[in-house]
Amino acid sequence: MLAMTDSTASSHSAQDPLLPAIELRTVTKQFRTPARGIYTALRDLSLTIQPGEFCAVVGPTGSGKSTTLSLISGLDRPTRGEVIVMGQPVQGVNAHVGFVFQTDAVLPWRSVLDNVAVGPMFRGVRSREAHTRARAWIARVGLAGFEDRYPHQLSGGMRKRVALAQTLINEPQILLMDEPFSALDVQTRVLMGNELLTLWSSTSASVVFVTHDLEEAIALADRVVVLTAGPATVKGSYAIDLPRPRNVSEIRFNPRFVELYHTIWEDLRSEVMISYERSKQRAD
Amino acid sequence: MNAPSNVLTEPPDSSVTDEVRRIRRAAGRRRLLVNALRVLLLVIIIGGWELGARLGIIDPFFWGQPSGIWDQLRTWVTEGTSQGPLWEQILVTLEEAVLGFLIGVALGVTFGVILGRNRFLADVFSPYIKAANSIPRVVLGSIFAVGFGIIGIQSKVALAVVLVFFIVFFNAFQGVREVDRSLLANARILGANQWRLTTAVIIPSALTWIIASLHTSFSFALVGAVVGEFLGSVEGLGELIRVAQANFNANGVFAAMAILAAVALTAETLITWLENRLIRWRPNATAEATL
Numbered sequence: 001m002l003a004m005t006d007s008t009a010s011s012h013s014a015q016d017p018l019l020p021a022i023e024l025r026t027v028t029k030q031f032r033t034p035a036r037g038i039y040t041a042l043r044d045l046s047l048t049i050q051p052g053e054f055c056a057v058v059g060p061t062g063s064g065k066s067t068t069l070s071l072i073s074g075l076d077r078p079t080r081g082e083v084i085v086m087g088q089p090v091q092g093v094n095a096h097v098g099f100v101f102q103t104d105a106v107l108p109w110r111s112v113l114d115n116v117a118v119g120p121m122f123r124g125v126r127s128r129e130a131h132t133r134a135r136a137w138i139a140r141v142g143l144a145g146f147e148d149r150y151p152h153q154l155s156g157g158m159r160k161r162v163a164l165a166q167t168l169i170n171e172p173q174i175l176l177m178d179e180p181f182s183a184l185d186v187q188t189r190v191l192m193g194n195e196l197l198t199l200w201s202s203t204s205a206s207v208v209f210v211t212h213d214l215e216e217a218i219a220l221a222d223r224v225v226v227l228t229a230g231p232a233t234v235k236g237s238y239a240i241d242l243p244r245p246r247n248v249s250e251i252r253f254n255p256r257f258v259e260l261y262h263t264i265w266e267d268l269r270s271e272v273m274i275s276y277e278r279s280k281q282r283a284d
Numbered sequence: 285m286n287a288p289s290n291v292l293t294e295p296p297d298s299s300v301t302d303e304v305r306r307i308r309r310a311a312g313r314r315r316l317l318v319n320a321l322r323v324l325l326l327v328i329i330i331g332g333w334e335l336g337a338r339l340g341i342i343d344p345f346f347w348g349q350p351s352g353i354w355d356q357l358r359t360w361v362t363e364g365t366s367q368g369p370l371w372e373q374i375l376v377t378l379e380e381a382v383l384g385f386l387i388g389v390a391l392g393v394t395f396g397v398i399l400g401r402n403r404f405l406a407d408v409f410s411p412y413i414k415a416a417n418s419i420p421r422v423v424l425g426s427i428f429a430v431g432f433g434i435i436g437i438q439s440k441v442a443l444a445v446v447l448v449f450f451i452v453f454f455n456a457f458q459g460v461r462e463v464d465r466s467l468l469a470n471a472r473i474l475g476a477n478q479w480r481l482t483t484a485v486i487i488p489s490a491l492t493w494i495i496a497s498l499h500t501s502f503s504f505a506l507v508g509a510v511v512g513e514f515l516g517s518v519e520g521l522g523e524l525i526r527v528a529q530a531n532f533n534a535n536g537v538f539a540a541m542a543i544l545a546a547v548a549l550t551a552e553t554l555i556t557w558l559e560n561r562l563i564r565w566r567p568n569a570t571a572e573a574t575l
Contacts, residue, residue: 075469093472105470109488109565118484122475152567170474 019087021174021206022049022072027081028231029067041067043231044081051173054200054207056217058268059227060275065210066102068232069176072208073099085174095123098172098205102179106151106162112138113147115162119170137165141195157188161195168199175200177209181216193220193248201245214268218260219248226267229275236267348534356539366527367519370543377509377521378547380437384444385505392449392501393494396456397487406457417454421446425508425515434516444508448501455497459490492566495559502551506544 029042041064049055059065070076071083074093083090085097106115117134121127138147141161151159160180167175177196181189193216200207211217217224218240226236242256251257330350336342337349344352360370367373399406425443432438463486471485513522521540528536 070469073473075472093475095475097473099470099473101466101470103464103466105464105466107467107471107485107488109491109563118471119474122471122477122480122484150565152565166470166474 019051020048020084021051021053021086022047022208023082023084024048024068024071025082025084027068027071027078027083029064029071029076030079040231042071042078043233045227045233047225047234049206049208051206052204054209054220054222056209056211056221056224057227058211058214058217058224058264059232060229060268060272061212061279062275063227063230063271064232065212065227066178068227069099069178069208069210072174073097073176075099094174095170096173098167098170098175100160100163100167100175100177100180102182104151104159104163106159106166108151111148111150112143112154112162115151116165116169119166123170133169134165137169138162140199141165141168155188156184157192160184160192164196164199168203171203173205175203175205175207177207179211180209182211182213189216190249196220197244197246197248214261214264215252216248218242218257218264219246219251224260224264226264226271229271229278235271236264238264344534345532346534348538352535353538353542356533356535357542360539365524367523373519373521373524374543374547376437376519377506377513377544380440380509380512380520381444381502381505381547383437384441384508385448385502387441388445388448388501388505389452389494389498391445392452392497393456395449396453396494397460397482397490400457400460400490401482401486413453417450421450422507422511425512428512429516435518439515440509440512440517440520440522443512444505447504447508451501451504452494452497455493456490459493460486462493463489492563495555495562498555498559499552502555503548506548506551510544 024045024047026044026046027042028040028044031039031041033039045064045068047068057065057068067076071078072085072090074085074090074097077090085094088094107118110118113131113134116137117127117130120130120133125133135144135147138144141164143158143161143165146154146158151162154162163180181192184192197220207221209217209220214224221240224238224240225234226238227233228235238260240260242251242254242260252261333342334350337344337347337352342349364370365373399409422443424446425439428439428442432442467485467489468481471481476484509520510522510525513520514526517523517526521544525537525540528534528540
C-alpha cells in the first residue's frame with residue numbers, strides 16, 4: 001500500500017509545479033437544442049486549478065457544472081475558448097484524467113474485481129497484474145471480501161467505492177467528480193467524503209468536485225468556486241482556510257466553517273433564486 | 285403463531301425456521317395446485333376433442349382426432365414415413381432451422397451493432413431496412429426455391445436466415461442505441477479505445493436485448509424451414525405436412541405439428557439456459573426467465 005502511494009507521488013513530482021493543472025480560458029459552450037434553438041451552457045468561463053488543489057464547484061441546478069467537467073475531461077469540446085490540462089490543450093480523452101460520475105457507471109455485468117481491473121486492462125496491462133492491483137485498490141476503499149460480487153448486490157455507497165477504486169487505480173493526476181455522492185443518504189455521504197479525503201491525501205492529485213451541496217463543498221475543498229445561473233461564468237472564488245486533516249462530519253461545527261458558509265451562501269443564494277424563478281416560469 | 289410464550293421458551297432461530305417452513309409449505313401447495321390444474325386443462329381439451337370425434341360432433345376426417353394422431357405418430361416411428369425414417373425428416377428440418385438461425389443471428393448482431401454504433405450509416409440504410417421489414421418476407425421463399433432449387437437445404441436455410449435476421453437485427457440495433465451514456469463515458473475515460481468500447485461495453489450491454497430476441501427468432505427459423513419445405517422439397521417435416529395435406533390426412537398434419545412443437549420447446553429450454561448463463565449478473569435473472 002505504501003509502495004503504491006510512493007509511486008503515485010513520484011509520478012507527480014515529474015510534473016512542473018509552476019504549471020497550473022487545469023486552465024479554462026474564456027470558454028464558451030453551446031448546444032443545439034431539439035427545437036433547433038441554441039442553448040449556451042457556459043459563457044466566457046475562466047478558471048485555473050493548481051496542482052494538488054481540491055477545488056469544489058457549486059452553482060444552481062443546470063448551471064453548466066457538469067459541462068465544465070466534460071470539457072476538462074475531453075469528452076466534449078468547447079465552442080470557443082481554450083481548455084488546457086497540464087500544459088497541453090485538451091484533444092480528446094486524457095490518460096491523466098479520472099472521472100467519477102453522478103450515476104452508477106460501473107459495468108453491471110462485471111464483478112467488483114473485474115470492474116476495478118478494467119482501467120489498467122483497457123490501457124494494455126496484463127490481466128494478472130491488473131487483477132493484483134485491483135485487489136489492492138479494493139482493499140484500500142474498504143471492500144476486501146466483496147471481490148466476486150456483482151454491482152447490483154452492493155449498496156449505493158459500496159458501488160461508489162467501486163467507482164472510486166476503478167478511477168483511482170489509473171492513478172489520475174486530475175480527478176473530476178460530478179456530484180459523486182448526491183445519490184447517497186446523508187450519513188453515507190459524510191463517510192464517503194472522509195474516505196475521499198483520505199485517499200486524496202495520499203495521491204496529491206488535483207480535484208475538481210462539482211456539487212450542489214455547499215456544506216459538502218466547504219468541508220472537502222481548498223477552494224470553492226461559485227458559478228452563476230446559466231449561462232455559467234465564475235461569480236466568486238473562496239479560499240477555504242480550514243485545517244487539514246478534516247473530519248467531514250464534525251467540521252461544520254467549526255466557527256470558521258459557519259462564517260465561510262454564510263459568506264459563500266450570500267453569493268450563491270441570488271443565483272439559486274434566479275435559477276428557481278426560471279424553472280418556475282418554465283413550469284407555468 | 286404469535287403466541288408470546290413461544291418466543292420466550294424457544295430460541296428465536298427455531299421460530300424463524302418455523303416461519304420459513306410455513307412459507308415454503310404454502311408455496312409448495314400452490315405449485316401443486318397449478319400443476320394439477322395444468323394437467324386437468326390438457327385432459328379436458330384432448331379428452332373433449334376425442335369424445336367429440338367419437339360422438340360425431342367433430343368430423344375426424346377434417347379435424348383429426350387425438351387417438352388417430354397418436355396412431356400416426358406410432359406408425360411413423362415404427363414403420364417410417366412416406367419420405368423415409370421419421371428421425372431423418374426431423375433431422376433435415378432441424379438442420380435447416382439451426383443453420384438458418386445461426387447465420388441469421390450472426391448477420392443480425394453484426395449489422396445491428398455496426399449500424400447502432402454508426403449514426404451516419406444508420407441514417408443512410410434506415411428507409412431500406414424499414415421497407416424490407418414491412419414486406420411479407422415469406423414470399424421470398426418462392427424466389428429462393430427457384431434460385432437455389434427445391435432439392436437440398438439451401439432455399440430453406442435462406443428463408444430462415446431472412447426471417448431471423450430482421451428480428452435479431454432490430455433488437456441488436458436498439459440494444460446498442462440504449463447503452464447507458466455514462467457507462468460509455470466512463471469506459472472512455474478509463475482508457476477504452478473504440479474496439480474495447482464495442483466488446484467490453486456495447487455488446488455486453490446489448491446482450492440482454494439480443495438474447496430476448498433469440499426466443500422468438502428460433503420459432504421463426506422453424507417457420508422458415510417448414511414453409512421453405514412446403515414451397516418445394518423432397519424431405520423434412522414441412523414436406524411431411526404437405527403430403528399429409530395432399531392425402532386429406534388431418535391426423536398426419538397434427539402429428540407433424542406435435543413434433544414441431546416438441547422441437548421448438550426443446551430449443552426454447554436451451555435458449556433459456558443460455559440466457560441464464562450469459563446474464564447471470566442481472567438481478568433476479570432466473571426468476572424473470574422462468575416466469
